Amino acid sequence: MQNWKKSSLVTVIVIVVTLIIAVQLTDSSISVPSSSIDYSPGEPVSQIDLVQNDSKPKNIIIFIADGMGFSHLSLALLTQQEEGQPSVWQEFDIKGWHDARSVYGPLTDSEASATAMATGTSTQFGHIGMDPDQNVLQNIMELAAGQNYNTGIVTDSYVWDGTPAAFSAHIRNEDDARTILNQIADSQIDILIGELEDLGENDIPEKEESLEILKKRFTLLDKTLKLPEDISTHPVAAIYEEDEIQDLNSSPNLTQLTELALYYLSTSQDPFVxxxxxxxxxxxxxxxxxxxxxxxxQSIQETLSTVLEYSKDQGETLVVFSADHETGGLSAVADYDSYPDMQIRWSTKEHTAAVVPIFAHGPGAGNFARIHRNWEIGIILKALLIAPDSVASHQK
Ligand SMILES: [Zn+2]
Incomplete structure (x- = not known):
């Protein structure tokens, strides 16, 4: 072969190999547009158009399943079919998805995403109830308390964890447990249920100090969970140790604790969040x-059943069920050799950018059919709270 032919053959080979490598690289990693366009500047909620033919709820229950994506939900449906249980998911009028984000783009942590859902404004990792410029953002519980609503938080995690904290505190350091506990004690939350964790580690206050802080506001319930005689004048808290509330076998479990919160909040004629x-x-x-x-x-489904039953009995309670992000990249994979057994595969131990479910039931649910981003949830929740009562035209 002539020399010039050899060199052009080499050039062609080099180009082909480069192209193959480039295609493989773009296949495994994609770049996403800058997130700055996704920052919600906290537009006035009074300017949000609510769905016209829907009504204003008296009460709002927000249920966040931290880390739950559609694949987790698939697993619920698969295991449910095996056991022949009726599906709680069928009860929701609205089933959609949202794009859980932080200001960095389509990846988020619980603090940023829960803040978006609680306040209507996107923020950065680790920020609780604050925007990226450290401005305090009003959360839905604060807006509600100002409108004579009672408010409650129930979690199977620790009470100062990112998600509950986004609904009760304002801080840029998610690890500053002492300050978050103090802010919860200074909040207007009426019932608080959850755990304490990592007591005494990394400047996290010991149990005794944590309870002393919470006692500034709350009457602490003992293990019997007996409520005080005159409930209306007592904000109450039920506080557990790490991992004491886990699945349905825990005593108590999330379902029972949610029932307690609903009972407590229902003793008043005032609406609640x-x-x-x-x-x-x-x-x-x-x-x-x-x-x-x-x-x-199983714990999530049982608790949702309780919440949906309450909503149906009352007829005036909106239930919004969603997640702050997906964790794990879970998938249920068919194995045709051992069908119908499914293989569970994970793609990471971290959070993913997968879109997550948002389901709604009850008055106002129609507004959640048009959600695209996590912070829009906060905006619509706030808009429903301040909507004139006349919107409530056809409540059952
Ligand atoms: Zn996580």
């Missing part, structure tokens, strides 16, 4: 622990 959080999907998925996912899903 209640946050229920299950941390189980996130905790299990960071460990790629499929068995714990299934148990956590």
């Amino acid at each position: 209640l946050l229920v959080e299950s941390e189980e999907m996130d905790a299990a998925s960071h460990d790629n622990d499929s068995k714990r996912v299934v148990k956590g899903l």
